[in-house]
Amino acid sequence: MKTIEKTLFTFYELSDSAKETARENCRLNFEFAWSEESLGSIKAFCEYFNVTLEDWSIGAYAPFDYKTDAENRHFRGVKLKTINRDSMPTGYCLDCALWFTFYDEFKRTSDAKSAFNDALYAGFKAWRDDMEYQLSDESIDELMIMNEYEFTENGEMA
Numbered sequence: 001m002k003t004i005e006k007t008l009f010t011f012y013e014l015s016d017s018a019k020e021t022a023r024e025n026c027r028l029n030f031e032f033a034w035s036e037e038s039l040g041s042i043k044a045f046c047e048y049f050n051v052t053l054e055d056w057s058i059g060a061y062a063p064f065d066y067k068t069d070a071e072n073r074h075f076r077g078v079k080l081k082t083i084n085r086d087s088m089p090t091g092y093c094l095d096c097a098l099w100f101t102f103y104d105e106f107k108r109t110s111d112a113k114s115a116f117n118d119a120l121y122a123g124f125k126a127w128r129d130d131m132e133y134q135l136s137d138e139s140i141d142e143l144m145i146m147n148e149y150e151f152t153e154n155g156e157m158a
Helices: 016-028 035-048 094-109 112-134 137-146
Strands: 053-057 065-068
Touching: 016 137, 035 053, 035 094, 035 112, 065 112, 094 112, 112 137
Parallel strands: none
Antiparallel strands: 053 065
């Protein structure tokens, strides 16, 4: 029988090059947090206007795309006084990007469909920005520190 002894390190204890290795390895197995909530927020916003989100694609560091069935008929009769700028129908923070943008643009332009399109763009952009942040060194470092990951001297996860 053979006994192998390993010395394990916290993220703080790693050399700079080992920290970079740890970050890259963490990114390889990374799953985005909050994607279901982001999509739910966007769908709830669309549903408020009886608009269907038909298709979408999103990823970090890439253009996002989406398709709805939004037409002028969905926005006939929409009045600014009936819109709550602080609406949080899902309780998720992406609601703010959608409703703040919609309200502010509708107030500025009086064009509900255009405000809807601007808000939807802002919502998808906020979702993508969050994905990009989650892949940042700062966020990855925080993830590894908070979860008390341990590493070998060269930054490989133990």
